[in-house]
Structures are given as structure tokens and as C-alpha cells.
Amino acid sequence: MAEPAPVALDRNLKSDIAIRLRQVGKVYDNGVKALGPIDLDVRKGEFISLLGPSGCGKSTALRIVAGLTAATSGEVRIAGHAAAAQSIGFVFQEPTLMPWATVHDNVLLPLKLAHVARIEADRRVGDALERVGLAEFAQTYPRELSGGMKMRVSLARALVTDPDVLLMDEPFAALDEITRFKLNNDLLTLWRGLNKTVVFVTHSVFESVFLSQRVIVMTARPGRIAAEIGIDAPERNEDFRTSAEYAAYCRAASIALAHASDAKAQS
Amino acid sequence: MSAVEPSSLRTNHERGALRFVLPVVVLTIGVLAWDLIVRLNQIPPYVLPSPGAVVRTLISDWPILWASLLTTLLTTFEGFVAAAIGGIALALLFSRSKWLEYSLFPYAIILQVTPVIAIAPLLLIYLPQHAAVVVCAWIVAFFPVLANTTLGLKSIDRNLSGLFQLYHASPLQTLRYLKLPAALPYILGGLRIAGGLSLIGAVVAEIAAGSAGAGSGLAYRIAESGYRLNIPRMFAALLLLSLAGIVIYMVLALASHLILRRWHESALGKDS
Ligand SMILES: Nc1ncnc2c1ncn2[C@@H]1O[C@H](COP(=O)(O)OP(=O)(O)O)[C@@H](O)[C@H]1O
Numbered sequence A: 001m002a003e004p005a006p007v008a009l010d011r012n013l014k015s016d017i018a019i020r021l022r023q024v025g026k027v028y029d030n031g032v033k034a035l036g037p038i039d040l041d042v043r044k045g046e047f048i049s050l051l052g053p054s055g056c057g058k059s060t061a062l063r064i065v066a067g068l069t070a071a072t073s074g075e076v077r078i079a080g081h082a083a084a085a086q087s088i089g090f091v092f093q094e095p096t097l098m099p100w101a102t103v104h105d106n107v108l109l110p111l112k113l114a115h116v117a118r119i120e121a122d123r124r125v126g127d128a129l130e131r132v133g134l135a136e137f138a139q140t141y142p143r144e145l146s147g148g149m150k151m152r153v154s155l156a157r158a159l160v161t162d163p164d165v166l167l168m169d170e171p172f173a174a175l176d177e178i179t180r181f182k183l184n185n186d187l188l189t190l191w192r193g194l195n196k197t198v199v200f201v202t203h204s205v206f207e208s209v210f211l212s213q214r215v216i217v218m219t220a221r222p223g224r225i226a227a228e229i230g231i232d233a234p235e236r237n238e239d240f241r242t243s244a245e246y247a248a249y250c251r252a253a254s255i256a257l258a259h260a261s262d263a264k265a266q267s
Numbered sequence B: 001m002s003a004v005e006p007s008s009l010r011t012n013h014e015r016g017a018l019r020f021v022l023p024v025v026v027l028t029i030g031v032l033a034w035d036l037i038v039r040l041n042q043i044p045p046y047v048l049p050s051p052g053a054v055v056r057t058l059i060s061d062w063p064i065l066w067a068s069l070l071t072t073l074l075t076t077f078e079g080f081v082a083a084a085i086g087g088i089a090l091a092l093l094f095s096r097s098k099w100l101e102y103s104l105f106p107y108a109i110i111l112q113v114t115p116v117i118a119i120a121p122l123l124l125i126y127l128p129q130h131a132a133v134v135v136c137a138w139i140v141a142f143f144p145v146l147a148n149t150t151l152g153l154k155s156i157d158r159n160l161s162g163l164f165q166l167y168h169a170s171p172l173q174t175l176r177y178l179k180l181p182a183a184l185p186y187i188l189g190g191l192r193i194a195g196g197l198s199l200i201g202a203v204v205a206e207i208a209a210g211s212a213g214a215g216s217g218l219a220y221r222i223a224e225s226g227y228r229l230n231i232p233r234m235f236a237a238l239l240l241l242s243l244a245g246i247v248i249y250m251v252l253a254l255a256s257h258l259i260l261r262r263w264h265e266s267a268l269g270k271d272s
């Protein structure tokens, strides 16, 4: 297992920056150069996507930010308060639920680990399940849920501690398109309501453009930042999904992605 | 081959009934054949007693056999509990320290592959008899628990571990809320094997101790009846031993099913 990485919590970080990466790189023990070096600032309340081909180090980057993997070079700073355990929520590509626990107990886990009093914890679990539309499934076991519902539970678990930063690692990649669109919309609604900083990893151009305010395009391994595309569209709904504007952004992102992969191939 | 294979049966219910009825039919036929052979050939009871004679002995010798059964079950139980605790504790230690695992695991294997029947006489020299019997039961039974628990602990979802790390779970919290529940199906599988094995261990040690003369378990009764050519009692004691083994297995299988039925594939029906 990876050693817990020292991710500096910085109260003096320039007040509107939530996450700051400086020259962050990762070489795995087996010699694989997985990431970087990359520089990245994420503003508070911003929704960004990391877009790149499979194996380019997106998950590695996210795990480094979460402190689950130690960077081999560079530094990571996260703005936050002392209660670090509460300040990051993580959603994995798989739902990663405990099969032996009910939906309620799965969502309760982070609070239980933080010794939150039972009544308060139950109330917050109830709220989180309400928010993802699973209130009546609290006593169900994960195996009885569909893939989309499991992902919602995973999202509720990440939200239950009311983290400042939400890290999502291709959370909807394994779902069918209808479910994915639905969850995309729900995620945006949550984000607008909760005002969290979101870093969303995906290999889908369409998803990244639809969701985020800024798309970070990464090169193939070792992942570096090849381009940034600001998506300047306030309304994110079905109209946006079918608009010419959306199509143009998607084209720009696709081209950037192709460039990033090409540049890599030639180097 | 019969025309109706179990797989072609329409309902689960019919299949369940058959799985119960078929062995009973086989048993009945076997007992009848046994009885017939003894009668037709007029075999004397000191060579092969009839099923009726075995049952009669079981009833007439019940006080002795019952006391012996309790003795054997007690040592089996003690060996089983020791194997369960020892196996799980060792596996947890190994999962925390590679040093410990690398230094001790080979010896766990050596203990497992050395036939216990060869170790028992030695143990009887160095330990009081009851302790020696329990240790024998432990030696045969702890390895499956150790091996299965180790496997279970190694199969824990990497991302779930990451989640516990993310939320700064203490080692004790991780043990209680992640490692033990995740390894539970494996542990229960190991315990199911260990139940039968601790009975075997207890029996082997009793037989080895039997010649030393102080034992009183079922295996000792079998050995003793053998010396005295009391063959019906041998059979009666053997019958009790088998029944004890079956009951132990069924109790553990049932416990495992009840514990896992809410969530684990092994305990779920095909359609659920
Ligand atoms: N624990 C690990 N040990 C060694 N190599 C790894 C490990 N995790 C990932 N890698 C390698 O690092 C590269 C980047 O992986 P990852 O961050 O998972 O990419 P992505 O999420 O973009 O698909 C891949 O080539 C992968 O094989």
C-alpha cells in the first residue's frame, strides 16, 4: 500500500486558490514515469476536468491531490482548515462500496471514522441520500442497486462530510449513456447548490466540455498539461448539449487532445 | 444414467427435496444390504455386527459412549477455538509485518505438512494429556484458518483501503470496519474446514494417547473396544464420531450462511 503522502494544508494560500500543484511529478517504483511535471491552480468553487487518454496519469494526479499517493517531486498545496479529514471527498471509477453494509452505513462511514455523534451523523446521512435521490434506499444493500444508483451512493458518501474539494475519477465511465447524462445533470445541480471545488477526471471530450468551466488537456504518459480550454457558458442543460457552441467547444477540445497525443508520439 | 438429471428439474424446491431424499435412499439401501449380508452369511458379531446390533449397543452402552462423546467434543471445541483465534491472529500479524510473515510462514507450512499422527506421541511426552490432545487439534486445524484469512486480507479492494486512508481511519477502525468484514467470507470458509479437522486432530491424539491408557474420548473407546474384540461398540463409537463430524460441519455451514446471506455471493440464490 502507498505511504500516506504529506499534502500541505495551507491557510495562507492566496485566498481564492483551492488547490495548487507546482512541478508535481510521479515515477512509480517500477520505473514508470506516470505524471508530469505539472503546474496547476484550481480556484475555489471552480469545476475543472482533466481530459486525457487512458494511462496518461489522470488517476495518479488525483490520488496525489487526495494524499493517497506520494508525489516523487514537486509540491501540492490545498487550502483548508485544520480538519483535513473533512476537506476532501473522493469518488472512484468503481462505486467502491462496502458490500457488507447497507447504503446508509456506507454513507455513514466517513462520519463514523471521524467519531461524529450518532444522531448528527444519521441526520447528515439522511440529507446526503436525499440530495442524490436515494432516501428510500437507505436500508438496501449495494448488490441490490443498479450501477447508476451505486455511483449515487458513492457520491453521497463523498458529500456527507461536506468537503471543500470533490475529486472524481472517471466516476461515470462504466455507465450507459442515458444514466451518465442524468448523473451529469444531477452533478451540475449539486455543484451549483453546494459551491464546491470539483476536479473531474474523464477521457470523454463531451463529458468534460459539458460539465466544466475549464478543461485541462493532458498529453500521453507521462501526463503533462498540453492545453487549457475555458468553457464560457453559464447555462448547462439539454439546450447547451445540443447547441452549436457546445459542438465548437468539443471540436476545440478534440483537436487539442489529438495535438497532445501527436506531440507525444513525435517526441 | 437416469432419465431425469437434477439439472433438468424445474424448480429449486424439487431440487432441494431431491438433494435430501437421494442420500437417504442410498443410506437405506446400504443399511439393508449390510443387514442382509450379515444374516445370509451368518457372520458372527465379533467379525461384523448387524446394524441392529450396533444400534442395540449404542443404546445399552449409551452412558459410556455419551461421556466419551462429550470428552471428544470438548477437546474438538477447544482445538477449534484455539485454531480460530490463532489462525486469525497470526494472519492479522502477518498482514501488518512482512518480516513476521517471511520468518514464520514456512514453519506454519511445516507444521501443516508433518502428519499429526507422528507428532502426537511426542506432544504426549512433553504435555499433560488433555493439553496434548488440544494442541493436536489446533495443529491440524489452524492452517486453513491462517491461509484463508491471509488470502482474504490480501483481497481487500485497493480503493476501499484508499478511502479509509483518506478519512484518516485508525488501525483499529480499519481492522474493525474494513479488514475483518472484507475477509469474513474467507475466514468462515477456513473455519468450516477447521471444524472437521479439529475433530480429526482430537481423534488422532486420543488414539495415540490411548495406549498410554488415561484417555476416555470416543477414539479411545474405539481403540479399547478393538483390544477387547468388542466390535459392536467399535461400530457404535464410529457412528457417533461420524455423526459428530456431520453436525459440526452443518452447524458451521449454517452459521456461515446466516452471517453472509445479506451480502455475499456465496450465500445468495442464483436469481437474487
Ligand atoms: N501503482 C502503480 N504502480 C506502477 N505503475 C502504475 C501504478 N498505477 C498506475 N501506474 C501506471 O502509471 C500510468 C498512469 O496510470 P493512471 O494514473 O492510472 O492513468 P489514467 O488514470 O490516466 O488512465 C499507467 O501507465 C499505469 O500503468
Ligand SMILES: [Mg+2]
Pocket (backbone or CB within 6 Å): A055, A058, A059, A060, A169, A170
Ligand atoms: Mg484512471
